[in-house]
Amino acid sequence: MVEHTKVSRKTTNEDRIAICPQLGCETIKRVKPLKLGFLGFGKYPxxxxxxxxLVYVDxxxxxxxxxxLACLFDKAGLPPKVLLTLIKEKFPKELSMFIKSWVYCITIGRGAPIISSYMDSLSNSYLKQITKKQLKVLKDDTSIKRGRKKGKVFEAIKKGIDEIILQYTRLLKHLRAHSxxxxxxxxxxPLSTGLRNAFNAWLEVSSKEKTDLLKIEEEQDIPLSQVKDYYDRILNLGIYSCLLGLPPVEKNKKKRRVSAFDRFSAYLxxxxxHxxxxxxxxxxxxxxxNNHKDIQYVMGIKKESDIQNMIYEETYEISDVTExxxxxxxxxxxxxxxxxKYNQTKNKIxxxxxxxxxxxxxxxxxxxxYPFLKPKKIFRQKKLFSHKGYFTxxxxxxTEILKKGRSEALIYKLRCDLxxxxxxxxxYIGITGRSLKTRFKEHVTAAIRECDRTYNTPGVGYTKLYLAIANSLIHVGWNIELLYxxxxxxxxxxxHTLLYKVIKSIENVHIFPDVIELHEYMDTAHDREKYYTKTxxxxxxxxxxxEGGGYKGKHLRLPLYDIVLMIxxxxxxxxxxxxxxxxxxxxxxxxxxxxxxxYFGGWYEAQVKFLKPIIEQLFLEGYEGYEIYRTFEDIAGQHQATWFNDWRWGEAFLDFEIASAQKILEKNGIxxxxxxIIFDNIDIxxxxxxxxKWIKWTLEDLSLNNLVDKYNFSKKTLVEIYKKIGSSHEEVQIKYRRSIAIDLIKNSGWTVEKVYTDAFKRAPNTPFKRIRSLASDYFENxxxxxxxxxxxYKKYNKSLxxxxxxxKEEARIKPSKRMEDINNYPKDLNGPFPQDLMEKGYFSLKEGKVHNFPKFLRYLIVGFIYKSLKEDSSISEELLLQKIFIFSEAQNLATLNKALKNLKFSEPVKEYLYFLIILIREIKRRVESSEPIYRSHIIKYFINESVELQVSPPIINDIIWTIKNFYPDDFD
Amino acid sequence: MNFDLENPYIEYDSDDIPYSLYEIHGVNKIRELSRQLRTFLNYKTAMIQYRFRPKTATYPDRVEEKYKETERSLKQLALKFIKLLANIRGNSFSYEIELERLVFNLAYDKIRKSLLTELKDVTQKLFTTIHALSEQEIHLHPKFLKFIANLTQEACIVFKILNNWASGFYEELRVNYVQLHDELTLLIPEEYAEKSTVRKHKSLEEGLREW
Known part of the structure; x- marks a missing residue:
């Protein structure tokens, strides 16, 4: 349990909310800092x-x-064994389905709704403690940033709220992960009618029991473990209701004896x-x-000898073990x-x-x-072993000791018959601290994992035993490459079913495992192992x-549990x-x-057993994979030839990764x-x-160098990673970009230019004309x-x-001609409008002087406003102006186009606006890069773009016309 | 500070207290989250109730007036909501991208801002109505339940973007609703009409015989 900071008005420099740590107490207070750091009563509320x-709520x-969560997912929430026995006896076919249904209902049945109301009460009372002033600030997120002075005061309260939000998210995550x-x-x-009837009867009995339980709990001073048992039985009633299709919490029952607060405080x-x-x-x-033993027990058919054995087994119960x-x-x-590390970094991981x-x-x-460092001497057991300490x-x-399975070590023999x-x-002679069955299982999995599986032929570099096992597997028909x-x-x-099948196919067929010696303690086993390997x-x-053994002097007992936890x-x-x-x-x-x-079957197996579940749980808690990876790497540096290393390189997977891949496949009907196919669907x-994410980075044009800077990987590592995803960074990029491009062109009707700029995030702030050539170049080459x-286009989208x-056709005929005209345009800045161009229909203006381009532009804008007002008189001028400038900020033409489409303007006005923006952008660019703004340049650009964007000559005329009509003086 | 279940934070038994009780306090941030959690759990409960319903379950011929009213208002709001989203989306790839762009880039555009305010308002009302329905016997209307699970996902996306302070929560909530919807899809096939689940009242004797 975490130690809480005790509330002190001396140390706090801002308002915080605190509660009483006593369970079930409803005291909640706002704690204010002391005036001037020392004035005021109740320094330690x-x-x-x-x-x-008091302690702080957050x-x-x-x-x-x-x-x-401990309450929702507690083992006591699983179906009672007595009930399972009943079902197994009367409805054996439904047992498996019943267990699944039960587990499915656990979260809702055991009180997820109660948790929600509990959380609600807590957060409500948290809010109640906040002053109106604070509320006002909190209401608007941004005001905290704006008013630094105010913000400082309410930072702690905001932090508290953030923590509450985080906890809500955590709760939801766990609920989802459960399903x-x-x-x-x-x-x-749904349950069959028969089972439903039986179950209904069961529920009735249990409900009656509930009232009794509550009475006992109130009246007597009973141990905590028993209280938990009562609570669990009451909580499980909700699951019964769910399975019968009833609401878990009866809605209209007014007087409930156990409140939500009681239940969860109790669980705390x-x-x-523990x-x-x-x-x-x-x-x-x-x-x-595995409920066979318990079934016998509850059915009252347990033999006396079994009960004796049970006592024998219980010598290792937790309460007996000292630190x-x-x-x-x-x-x-x-x-x-x-x-x-936590105190330094405040990282909750x-x-x-x-x-x-x-x-x-x-x-x-x-x-x-596993044996403890100092096991209890068991009188009964001591007698079983002879003075040597082992049995051959x-x-x-x-046989008797082998059956009881209480020897600490055993020596076994594996004979290959192939x-x-x-x-x-x-x-092969081996030694183990567990059963031969477990050890043999590990040998087989290790053989499959460790061997060179290419072309189903185990090669050199393999131990002799693994070679024997792998070849036996191949001999009985397994393809170890596929099997792996x-x-x-x-x-x-x-x-487990597959592994069982695999083991059964060679056990006692080609590989014959046999226990040859049982040792009371590990001490004696090493020498005997050496003896056997030698003889x-x-x-x-x-x-x-x-050779085995190799221990000089006495066998040293190691703290196995310590080692496990360190792993x-x-x-x-x-x-x-x-x-x-x-x-x-x-x-x-x-x-x-x-x-x-x-004891654990090797370093790899040990990590699978002990480290993997921790990492898996951290994922479920919502930590980012990279954070988890970095934390463990910081703890232990590089791991070689371990499960962690395999996971790091995407060779081994976590259970939830496989489960979600299978879910995706199921969703698609596979x-x-x-x-x-599963590997392809795992987000390795x-x-x-x-x-x-690796792929997304390539799609967004994030180069290897960028990643080196951002994530502190070596370039070599990154090259290796992309080699695993595809053959190289570039190949991965091309492969996935290709498929995305096809999808966007085919299904969303995107042009290559749009895909190039919007999906691939390439060529930002590049003129449209340039993008066109860049995009087609990229696509074609x-x-x-x-x-x-x-x-x-022909292949994927014919409308495009x-x-x-x-x-293309238009560009083929017109541009060259137009470009020629434009190039012939006199460079004289203050000269008249080119007569020939006007005659050709580019301008309808007979003669005009544009002395100052920005002024010219201003007229255009006014013209636009005038035009737009004609369309919709309710739009204010200010708004229109705003619109023009905002759109000119838009990053590329594709987005601009989109924005324009959303506005309800007539087609000519849209085109008109479009055109204006092009001009504004060009001027802005020139201003920013300190290039001169000459009329000739701008007009060239103007005409150029009108060709590129297919702006029709009437529109150009229109612009000029507007200006002329509104401000005739400037043009004559 | 009341932790008892006797006073669940939304009292449906007393008709005069509206479910939008939350909104009168001004800051309803966390309150909003706890309601969201409660709503989701209610729907999950409804799904369980539907899944494990007895074979002889009697479904009412006549739908309760109050339920009808809520359903109607939800449908109206949903329509409004979808229209707004369509409006925001325009011709672009998805409304999500457009919405993000709106929130982060065009905060000074009054027209767009008003669109955002409207969306926020409609989504808020939508969530409240969705909650109101969850407190009623929605498990008797499985098809509508499925529709809601689908609709809520979209509403979660909108709130995820609009409420940056709890985007993580809304994303998680959305994923939970996706899961719920997936389950409901398996449970209620497309062609399964709502009406077929509404069975006629059986006589007591008939019911007992089946048990």
């Missing part, structure tokens, strides 16, 4: 009722939402006491498969480093990592899968690479070894590596898809940044080599083709 120092709200990750809605069906306390635990996908799977036994000093050290690792710790200790296969008692293969009949891809593209139950000569004439924090092997040495564990890196191999993260713009041809 307290709650009147509980006499506790620091508290995250925790409250955390508790609310996305845990449920496939296509599989949900449960969470503080009584809450989030459920995961595997917990849901377990409900379907000394687990030893978590290393993890604590890392945690403190992260806290320091560090806090989230700490929280996630903390959750992991709780569940790991509860499960107690064939000895009396071996005729015509060089290693046929060869043996398949295994990467699926998650959850699908993955059976498995290094030279077998599948082992090295979850993202530390590498060197760092872990160094930290362990700090705490008097004299070990080498190799030993740490070996221990990780024995049910059965090959791994390649390269260095934490999704592929789509780069995007669609060997095909002209005409052919592109017609326009294009028309333009």
């Amino acid at each position: 307290k709650c009147n009722q509980h006499q506790l120092p 620091e508290r709200i995250g925790e409250i939402v955390g508790a609310a 996305e990750v845990l449920i496939n809605t296509q599989e949900l069906l 306390e449960f969470r503080k006491e 009584l809450t635990e989030k459920f995961t996908k595997s917990d849901i799977e377990d409900l379907k498969f 000394k036994q687990i030893f978590l000093k290393g993890a604590k050290l890392v945690k403190d480093t992260l806290l320091d 560090f806090l989230s990592i700490i929280e996630q690792v903390y959750n992991l710790k709780i569940s790991l200790i509860k499960e107690a899968e 296969k064939g000895e009396l008692g071996f 005729p015509k293969f060089p290693y046929n009949g060869k043996i 891809d398949k295994m990467r593209s699926i998650t959850g139950q699908q993955y 059976l000569n498995t290094v030279k004439n077998g599948l082992n690479e090295y 979850a924090f993202g530390m590498n092997q060197h760092q872990i070894t160094r930290i362990l040495k700090k705490h008097n564990f004299e070990v080498s890196r190799a030993t740490v590596g070996k221990r990780i191999m024995h 049910k059965e898809s090959s791994p390649q 993260h390269y260095f934490g940044i999704p592929k789509s 780069v995007l669609f080599p060997n095909s002209s713009v005409e052919e592109i 083709l017609a326009k294009y041809l028309e333009y």
Whole structure:
């Protein structure tokens, strides 16, 4: 739990809102700074009722939402096993569907609506504490920026509001992630009538029970864990209602005994006491498969021996374990480093990592899968082992201990039986701290992952054992290249089913696993492993690479849980070894590596087990991938040959990435898809940044150098990344630009020029005429080599083709002639209007002098106004002027065109306006670049553009006419 | 500070208090967010209610007058909203881009600004009406529910752009509605007419026999 800053009027320099930390207390106050820093009563405001120092709301709200989420996703929200037993017995076909439906209803049933009203109450009361003056400032976001003086006063209140908004978003994110990750809605069906009836009866009983529970809770002083149990049972009633198609909260019931506040405050306390635990996908799977034991228990058919065993198993319960036994000093050290980093940077990701690792710790200790540093001596167990401390296969008692599975280490043998293969009949000797089944599974997955899979032929560089396994797989018909891809593209139950199939296809067919010795503690196992590798000569004439053992003196017990948590924090092997040495564990890196191999199946597997879920959770919490990647890289530097490295390079995927790819495919109606199709649809993260973003950057013309500056990657890395996305940065750019261009031309009717400027963000502030040639050049030479713009239009959009041809035809005949005329135009600045041009119909003005161009322009604008007023007399002049200048600011002609189309003007006026803007822009450009503004230049430009833009001569006439009629003096 | 459920923050039982209670306080920022959250959860609840409805569920022949009225006003607002968006979009690629451009580039243009104000106003009213509907028995009108889930996505986009202070929240809300809409699409196929879900009242005996 986070420590809260206690409110002090001395230290605060602005108004803040604070509440009482006592759960259920409704005290909420505005805290003002002391006058002059020391005047005033109540320097440390307290709650009147509980006499506790207040804490700030914005620091508290995250925790409250955390508790609310803990409530929604608590394991206690899963269906009760007794109910499942009932269903399994009477409606076995519906069991799986029932569990899915239940999980689907959990969030709504367990009180998401209550959370909303709780959040509402809290934020409402927050607002109530704000003064009218503050409200006024807050109402207008911008005023905070404008009035710096005021802004300073309300910064903290605004920050508080921001925090509340953030927490709302967080809540929504979790709700969405719940549906996305845990449920496939296509599989949900309403309950059958029979099941509904049974369930209804169940609900009735449970509802009656609720009243009793509330009474007990009120009257007696009962332990917190029991209170939680009562609360959960009451909360779960909402899920029952949902499954029956009823609203989870009865609307008209006026007197409710447990208020929303009660429920979530209570959960805050449960969470503080570590009584809450989030459920995961595997917990849901377990409900379907592993409830056998419990079923027997509830059905009352549990044998006495089983109960004895249960007690035996329970010796590792969490309450029995002391901090000394687990030893978590290393993890604590890392945690403190992260806290320091948080204090320096105020980046919340560090806090989230700490929280996630903390959750992991709780569940790991509860499960107690790995031996503690100092295990409890179990009397019953001690007796089972002989004085040697181990049992060899064939000895009396071996089978019994193997069944009970309480030995700390075992030595196993893998025999390869693959005729015509060089290693046929060869043996591998191994040691593990877990079951042989788990270890064998790891061997198989590692063999598939680590081998060179090209063309389905495992090659050199492979260990002998992996070669044997891979060849066995090929022998029974698997293509390991495809298999590797398949295994990467699926998650959850699908993955386990496939792996099970794979293992079963070679286990006891080509590879024969066998346990040969059971050891009470790991200490004795190493020497025995060495003994076996030597006597059976498995290094030279077998599948082992090295002799086992290699320990001088006594076997050193390592704090496994500490190592696990450090892995979850993202530390590498060197760092872990160094930290362990700090705490008097004299070990080498190799030993740490070996221990990780024995207990977690290797460094890669360990990261998959412990680091991957943390990263996945951070994504769900809403952190950006790049931020997550950078944080972990900062913690541990470059990881080589690890899962993290694979993920960094887009080789390994997170579960949610695969799930969302599958969702996209399902949406498009593709049910059965090959791994390649799934990979194509995964938004793979390269260095934490999704592929789509890398592509977007290329589309927007962001070069490699820009990225080097922006994200601090080396150029080599960037080249490698783009190599993975396509073959190079340029290729990726061309490939995706091509497809986008086709889409825009085909479906949105965009011209190549528009695509060039708007979609590719190229050539900003370039005159339209130039864009035309640039765009066609780019399209014809780069995007669609060997095909002209005409052919592109022909292929994708015939309506554009017609326009294009028309333009081409016009440009072919007119420009040359016009250009000739323009070039012949006398350069005399103060000369009369060219007679010949006027005769040819460019100007209808007989004779005119334009001495000052800006003045000329002004007349044009006035002319425009005059014209527009004729069209719509209600438009004010001011507005029209504004319009002209605003449009002249527009970045390119395409947007201008768009803006013009939205205005309700007649066609000639639009053209007219268009034309004016061209002129304004040209003048502006000249002014900015200090070029002289000569009438001849401008008029040349004027005519040039009129050709390019196909402005009809009547319009030009019109402009001149307007000026002449309005200001005749200037022209004669 | 009242945390009890007895007084949910929008009382529908008492007709005289309108659902736009939120708006009288001036600053309704966070209040607005909590209402949005509540609305979304209401729709999610409605979907669950529809999904797990009993086979023998009786759907009313006559739609409640109050519901009818809200539905009508929502339809009107939706029409207005869509027209405004179309107006803003013009001939460009999407209204989203145009709207962003409007908000960030053309703040001094009075005409466009008035368009923005109108849009803000209509969207706000739309959200309020959507909320009002969510508090009623919308699960009895699945097709309309689907329409709302679709419409709200657009409204979220608009608010995301207009309310920069909570753009993250509105984006997340939109994605949630997309999810809701996707689910509803699977649940209610296109050709499935609303009327087919409205069943006639069965007699008590008939109902009991089926149970």
